[in-house]
Every structure is written in C-alpha cells, then in structure tokens.
Amino acid sequence: MQVVFKIVRQTENAAPRVESYSLEVEPGNTILDCLNRIKWEQDGTLAYRKNCRNTICGSCSMRINGRSALACKENVGSEVARFAPDAEVPEMMIAPLGNMPVIKDLVVDMSSFWANLKAVDPYVSTAARQVPEREFLQSPAERDKLNQTGNCIMCGACYSECNAREVNPNFVGPHALAKAYRMVADSRDDSTIDRLEKYNEGTSGVWGCTRCYYCNSVCPMEVAPMDQIGKIKNEILDSETVDESRSIRHRRALINLVKQGGWIDERQFGLKVVANNFRDLQGLSSLVPLGLRMIGRRKFPFGFEKSEGTKTVRSLIESVQAFEAQSKS
Ligand code: SF4
Ligand code: SF4
Ligand code: FES
Known part of the structure; x- marks a missing residue:
C-alpha cells in the first residue's frame, strides 16, 4: 500500500514546515518502522526519539494523526482504517508532542515534564520510620494497589494533550499526579498527610485538572491519570487533617x-x-x-x-x- 507521510519539521525557534515522504508499506508496519525507513532510505536529517521498539521505554511518543501516541505501538493499517479508509493514497500526519518546545523535528524538550514529576516527590518516603533489618514488606493486596500507576512508562502523551497544562504553567500535569497517587497508595510511605497538603495547593495540584479526560484517552498503558487524580481528591476530601482549601x-x-x-x-x-x-x-x-x-x-x-x-x-x-x-x- 502506498502511503504519504506528512511530517512536521522544525528546528529550535524557527517556523515549522511540513515535508511529505511517500512509502510502499504493509498494514502491519508500525509508524516507527515507517519513520526508520524514511530516515534510512530518503532523508537522514529527520530527527525523532526511539529505543525499545516495543512499547516499553516511552521514547517514541509523538502526535500521530492529531493525537499523542507511541509510534512503535500504532500501525499503518489501523491508522488508515480510522482516518482515511476510502483514500486511494492515504496520508499520515506526524507532528511533535504538544505542551513542550521543539528541539528538532519530532524531538521535544521534556525538561518541564521531568521537573513537574520531581515536584510531587515521586519517591517512597520512610524517613520517619525505623528501617527494618531487611526490607519493608507488602502484602499482595497492598502491592496490587500500585499496579495501574506502576505501568506508566513516562512517555509524555498525557502531558502533551493536557488542556490544563496548556493554560496553567503551574499545573504539574497528569503524569505527575498519577505518580503522586502511586505514592499516596503505597503502604510503605509515611508522608501521606504532607503529600495531600501539597497536592491540595492552589491549582498546581489536583484542583488544577479540568477533567477533560484526554489523558485517560491517550495513555498507551491504561494508567488513567484522571482517575488517579480523582482518587487523590477523595483522599483530600476525606482527610480530617488536611487544611480546608x-x-x-x-x-x-x-x-x-x-x-x-x-x-x-x-x-x-x-x-x-x-x-x-x-x-x-x-x-x-x-x-x-x-x-x-x-x-x-x-x-x-x-x-x-x-x-x-x-x-x-x-x-x-x-x-x-x-x-x-x-x-x-
Ligand atoms: S483530565 Fe485533567 S490532567 Fe487529564 S488531560 Fe484533562 S486537564 Fe489534564
Ligand atoms: S500516564 Fe500514560 S500517557 Fe502519561 S506518561 Fe504515563 S504512560 Fe504516558
Ligand atoms: S520505542 Fe520504546 S516505547 Fe516506542
């Protein structure tokens, strides 16, 4: 099948432009397979991130036909079926992630993404507890509570689509708050009250979310960040110690x-x-x-x-x- 890839190309601080590349592909080829072929066979200057090619590392996130997704997960056949089922020569629109500045082509500067993750203290705190001789043990039921949020591969798809993040530079973003809930739910963590106070502040934490559902709909790992934000809100509302904001x-x-x-x-x-x-x-x-x-x-x-x-x-x-x-x- 002949497919035209329209790729948004850009260098830092320059205006973006769209370049087209035509490829003969199989429906089962992933978008990443196609980008690799464009780079290796047609234009070695094309820049994008990739690593595992297997939906594990989160590197290859980009906007594919208008929504943020992993290039190594989506394939040509399903994209054509969804966006151009009747087209003689279907076109794929490939663009960089949103809410982050472009460094080159499909590579974005993720500094704010990582800084916002750091801002929620994404580490289990056992500072106030006596460290056991060997390790902090959890029951299978306690560990099960961490499974969904533990699946996050930090791909940035949710952050790219977040409406709240687009208008509020203080909002830490869905990835950070999904991780925040992972910490609140962790039976080994001893900072729950401090965390709830922090996530309750102004509109940088959970109350900054506009509940648009985009993060849930694009997340490739079914982390459902908006649901995790809702769980933190419930913990805050149920808490008798967190200040009433x-x-x-x-x-x-x-x-x-x-x-x-x-x-x-x-x-x-x-x-x-x-x-x-x-x-x-x-x-x-x-x-x-x-x-x-x-x-x-x-x-x-x-x-x-x-x-x-x-x-x-x-x-x-x-x-x-x-x-x-x-x-x-
Ligand atoms: S639901 Fe909230 S966190 Fe998720 S994308 Fe929308 S505004 Fe952002
Ligand atoms: S929550 Fe989902 S979309 Fe957001 S960074 Fe993690 S894996 Fe990616
Ligand atoms: S290359 Fe690792 S998730 Fe796509």
Missing part, C-alpha cells in the same frame, strides 16, 4: 447547596466558597466588584427559588454518598 469548600458547598435547593443558590455560593462564610475578609472584598457589576447589569439574583425536583436530586446525591461510604467500609 477554597477548592475543598467549592466541592462541599456545591453539593450541600444542590442538596438544599435542587440547584445552586449563587448568592450563598460565593459567600461560602470565596469568603469562607465571612471568615475570609480578603475573599469577601474580592466579591464586591463582581456583585456591583451584576447588580448594574440586573443579573444579581436577589431571590432564590428551589427546584421542583429538589427531593429527587437530594435522594440521588444521598444514594451516591451512601454507596461511596459503603464501598469504603
């Missing part, structure tokens, strides 16, 4: 107000979350300009009417809460 108040106020009125009473929401029930005077004063603007535009809700479906909504929330409490016990 604005994000926690946001979550609790939202649920309580919807339980009370079937939908959100916006007048109370700001006061509970931003002003912390009149305890945060700075937060309270920050609401004044917004309130005045809303009044000026006749959008301030002076009254509140409960939803007709309040009872149903409340019983739904209570059922979910009872289910959650039961599954934790």
Whole structure:
C-alpha cells in the first residue's frame, strides 16, 4: 500500500514546515518502522526519539494523526482504517508532542515534564520510620494497589494533550499526579498527610485538572491519570487533617447547596466558597466588584427559588454518598 507521510519539521525557534515522504508499506508496519525507513532510505536529517521498539521505554511518543501516541505501538493499517479508509493514497500526519518546545523535528524538550514529576516527590518516603533489618514488606493486596500507576512508562502523551497544562504553567500535569497517587497508595510511605497538603495547593495540584479526560484517552498503558487524580481528591476530601482549601469548600458547598435547593443558590455560593462564610475578609472584598457589576447589569439574583425536583436530586446525591461510604467500609 502506498502511503504519504506528512511530517512536521522544525528546528529550535524557527517556523515549522511540513515535508511529505511517500512509502510502499504493509498494514502491519508500525509508524516507527515507517519513520526508520524514511530516515534510512530518503532523508537522514529527520530527527525523532526511539529505543525499545516495543512499547516499553516511552521514547517514541509523538502526535500521530492529531493525537499523542507511541509510534512503535500504532500501525499503518489501523491508522488508515480510522482516518482515511476510502483514500486511494492515504496520508499520515506526524507532528511533535504538544505542551513542550521543539528541539528538532519530532524531538521535544521534556525538561518541564521531568521537573513537574520531581515536584510531587515521586519517591517512597520512610524517613520517619525505623528501617527494618531487611526490607519493608507488602502484602499482595497492598502491592496490587500500585499496579495501574506502576505501568506508566513516562512517555509524555498525557502531558502533551493536557488542556490544563496548556493554560496553567503551574499545573504539574497528569503524569505527575498519577505518580503522586502511586505514592499516596503505597503502604510503605509515611508522608501521606504532607503529600495531600501539597497536592491540595492552589491549582498546581489536583484542583488544577479540568477533567477533560484526554489523558485517560491517550495513555498507551491504561494508567488513567484522571482517575488517579480523582482518587487523590477523595483522599483530600476525606482527610480530617488536611487544611480546608477554597477548592475543598467549592466541592462541599456545591453539593450541600444542590442538596438544599435542587440547584445552586449563587448568592450563598460565593459567600461560602470565596469568603469562607465571612471568615475570609480578603475573599469577601474580592466579591464586591463582581456583585456591583451584576447588580448594574440586573443579573444579581436577589431571590432564590428551589427546584421542583429538589427531593429527587437530594435522594440521588444521598444514594451516591451512601454507596461511596459503603464501598469504603
Ligand atoms: S483530565 Fe485533567 S490532567 Fe487529564 S488531560 Fe484533562 S486537564 Fe489534564
Ligand atoms: S500516564 Fe500514560 S500517557 Fe502519561 S506518561 Fe504515563 S504512560 Fe504516558
Ligand atoms: S520505542 Fe520504546 S516505547 Fe516506542
């Protein structure tokens, strides 16, 4: 089968350009096989990362037809079936990962990716414990909790697609938070409270995630970073020692107000979350300009009417809460 590979080429600080390479390939050839042939047979200047060729090292991550994936995992046949099933000469669009600057062609500078991983303290801490004579033992059930996050090969596909990372340079990213959950879940680690405090901070940790699901959908190892972020959020919400942040108040106020009125009473929401029930005077004063603007535009809700479906909504929330409490016990 004849296929045209359209590859985004770029050198640092220069404008990207697209170059096309035509190849005769088999459907079972991986995208990496094809890039190797382009480099060896047509253009030795093409730059990309690779190593294991077997979905293990995470080096060959790139954007293949618009989504971040491993070049050694995806093959031509499935890409054609998905994106160009009727094309006489199908085209493959190959581009570098997003959210990281390009060094050359498909090679990106992953410094921020590694720095953000380091920022979550991705090492088991046993500092406050007596080190046993031989080793810290875990039961099979305790070890099982680490399997999913332990599968991460640090390929960067999730980081490349992360919407939160794109707009918030402080957000550490899905790979780092998946690793963070691995540490929280590790029975040998003795820093859970410190970790939860750290991951609870502002929008650099779990509350920075916009829950777009992209990380879950592109991860080649089924780590499901967004699910791990959700588990950390639950640990934070359940913790009695972690300081109540604005994000926690946001979550609790939202649920309580919807339980009370079937939908959100916006007048109370700001006061509970931003002003912390009149305890945060700075937060309270920050609401004044917004309130005045809303009044000026006749959008301030002076009254509140409960939803007709309040009872149903409340019983739904209570059922979910009872289910959650039961599954934790
Ligand atoms: S779900 Fe959250 S962490 Fe995952 S890609 Fe979206 S914003 Fe990023
Ligand atoms: S979580 Fe998945 S997509 Fe993200 S770095 Fe790890 S293996 Fe890659
Ligand atoms: S070359 Fe190692 S994961 Fe693709």
